[in-house]
Amino acid sequence: MNLSWKQYLLNLNAQxxxxxxxxxxxxxxxxxRNFSYPITHLAVLRVSGEDAATFLQGQCTCDIHELNEKNSxxxxxxxxKGRVITxxxxxxxxxxxxxxVPSELLADIQSRLQRYILRAKVQxxxxxxxxxxxxxxxxxxxxxxxxxxRLDVLEQPAIIVRLEEQSSRYLLVAExxxxxxxxxxxxxxxxxxxxxxxxxxxxxxxxxxxxxxxYIPQMLNLDQLGGISFxxxxxxxxxxxxxxxxLGKAKRRMFTAxxxxxxxxPPLNSAIIDQASGETVGTxxxxxxxxxxxxxxxxxxxxxxxxxTLTLQDQPLTPLVFL
Numbered sequence: 001m002n003l004s005w006k007q008y009l010l011n012l013n014a015q016x017x018x019x020x021x022x023x024x025x026x027x028x029x030x031x032x033r034n035f036s037y038p039i040t041h042l043a044v045l046r047v048s049g050e051d052a053a054t055f056l057q058g059q060c061t062c063d064i065h066e067l068n069e070k071n072s073x074x075x076x077x078x079x080x081k082g083r084v085i086t087x088x089x090x091x092x093x094x095x096x097x098x099x100x101v102p103s104e105l106l107a108d109i110q111s112r113l114q115r116y117i118l119r120a121k122v123q124x125x126x127x128x129x130x131x132x133x134x135x136x137x138x139x140x141x142x143x144x145x146x147x148x149x150r151l152d153v154l155e156q157p158a159i160i161v162r163l164e165e166q167s168s169r170y171l172l173v174a175e176x177x178x179x180x181x182x183x184x185x186x187x188x189x190x191x192x193x194x195x196x197x198x199x200x201x202x203x204x205x206x207x208x209x210x211x212x213x214x215y216i217p218q219m220l221n222l223d224q225l226g227g228i229s230f231x232x233x234x235x236x237x238x239x240x241x242x243x244x245x246x247l248g249k250a251k252r253r254m255f256t257a258x259x260x261x262x263x264x265x266p267p268l269n270s271a272i273i274d275q276a277s278g279e280t281v282g283t284x285x286x287x288x289x290x291x292x293x294x295x296x297x298x299x300x301x302x303x304x305x306x307x308x309t310l311t312l313q314d315q316p317l318t319p320l321v322f323l
Contacts, residue, residue, distance in 0.1 A: 135169070138168045256295070270313050
């Protein structure tokens with residue numbers, strides 16, 4: 001992580017504070033506020049060169065030709081069996097393409113993609129020290145313009161992406177040498193884990209080493225997020241992804257659920273059990289624990305979503321409640 005950006009976050013106390021840590025007077029309790037969130041669990045992989053667009057088109061699930069500097073897309077890289085190696089958000093910045101990916105998977109993704117470049121004029125660059133990421137949400141007016149619709153992009157000079165249609169939540173992607181000191185001082189700093197919770201609640205699937213290559217894209221709802229093109233042509237894993245689409249709906253999907261009276265988040269990939277039958281019907285993709293409640297992204301058989309007898313494997317007395 002870029003050291004100057006890390007120091008900037010330290011100056012904000014961003015990695016230390018959660019919403020409940022801020023003393024709020026009765027007068028201020030109902031006042032709208034703006035919040036900022038440090039993001040270090042995601043990083044930027046920059047893809048450049050005159051063949052970059054053609055190269056990416058042959059590797060990812062989304063259609064590169066649908067992107068410009070005013071919009072963005074979710075997408076995925078798959079292995080030959082159609083299993084998702086990583087999900088990403090893709091942005092276009094001038095002549096380059098910026099892939100927002102999980103930090104712990106960046107090196108592996110870069111290494112895998114490098115194998116396919118061959119003689120193409122493409123450069124892959126780890127942008128961890130070049131770009132910084134910041135999440136923010138706005139309940140009050142800001143001194144800068146913001147994108148109007150979901151996945152719209154504005155650049156001023158940093159890139160700002162709107163993440164949700166019904167919520168004023170945004171991702172800022174800035175070059176680390178940009179004048180971040182001009183960032184407004186009326187944003188209240190939050191914890192990074194709070195941002196991860198917001199992603200879970202919004203149904204945005206991020207993978208890690210333990211969940212990589214476990215799911216096909218439809219299981220992660222990437223088709224519902226606009227992250228799969230079924231008309232763009234071939235890419236790695238395309239045959240499996242297309243077959244799932246044209247043979248009917250996916251048998252497994254990602255859902256958001258909560259479990260109460262739990263003090264520790266379950267391990268990723270741990271089982272979801274139907275207590276009525278004793279069968280394993282799904283797995284945990286992501287988890288966030290707060291105030292004795294755990295919010296989960298789970299991937300499970302679609303028909304199991306209607307059951308009231310689902311529990312975590314190690315919490316057989318506490319049912320999952322779906323949101």
